[in-house]
Amino acid sequence: MEMGLRPMVCVAQDYFQGKLIDDLRLRKTILELPDNKTEHLPGYLPLVPGIPVLLTENVATELGLSNGTRGIFHQLVYEESSVDIQFQDKNFPTNTKFITQPKYALVEFPNCKLDSELAELQAKIIPIPVSEQTFLFDAKELLAENVAKAAKINQKNTKISIKRKALSLIPAYSMTTHKRQGQTLDKIIIDLVMPPGPIEVASFTFHSHE
Numbered sequence: 001m002e003m004g005l006r007p008m009v010c011v012a013q014d015y016f017q018g019k020l021i022d023d024l025r026l027r028k029t030i031l032e033l034p035d036n037k038t039e040h041l042p043g044y045l046p047l048v049p050g051i052p053v054l055l056t057e058n059v060a061t062e063l064g065l066s067n068g069t070r071g072i073f074h075q076l077v078y079e080e081s082s083v084d085i086q087f088q089d090k091n092f093p094t095n096t097k098f099i100t101q102p103k104y105a106l107v108e109f110p111n112c113k114l115d116s117e118l119a120e121l122q123a124k125i126i127p128i129p130v131s132e133q134t135f136l137f138d139a140k141e142l143l144a145e146n147v148a149k150a151a152k153i154n155q156k157n158t159k160i161s162i163k164r165k166a167l168s169l170i171p172a173y174s175m176t177t178h179k180r181q182g183q184t185l186d187k188i189i190i191d192l193v194m195p196p197g198p199i200e201v202a203s204f205t206f207h208s209h210e
Helices: 024-031 145-153 200-201
Strands: 006-012 014-016 044-047 052-055 070-078 097-099 103-110 125-138 161-168 169-171
Touching: 006 070, 014 024, 044 169, 070 125, 145 169
Parallel strands: 006 097
Antiparallel strands: 006 044, 014 161, 052 070, 052 169, 070 103, 103 125, 125 161
8 A cells, every 4th residue: 555645535425306415514414324324335435545445336246346345446536626625524634635526446356357358457457436326314313302303293204315426435454254255365363352253254264374
């Protein structure tokens, strides 16, 4: 992984009723949702050349590019903004560059099954385009307490439909044993302080036990 680069974060674009969400409180809350509540499209995606990443949806299963496939991020192709957009998030340094209009990410997938005409390429670098998913968000936590209670009493639906455009990638420095099933890793570190479970699955699918 390259050092000394300005931190870069790809920010999802969220839409409500066909319009980009511009309410700061609503936008911040939705961006901070865990990706298991947003159809696996992350709100914030930190990227730096050399970082390991995971695909979060099936892109081309016939090429081995499916949900859970590991790769190495190389480059982000995006449209430059006329202003240096900033997001108030304490998880990122103050000099972070936030990207809001990505086109695609160039990711190397060593185990990708390319066609015979392309099989001789040294690096199997594949462009991963922006994906689009729709999910429900319960806005009651953003409502005033009396309004939220009234909505509950009157059985009003407080869930809204959000359309998100983002890269279907997440950082992959760590993975659950469930996520990495079927993969062989060069090196691993196992956290043994964990509930009872299939630890043998994690320990017998890497190249060396040294």
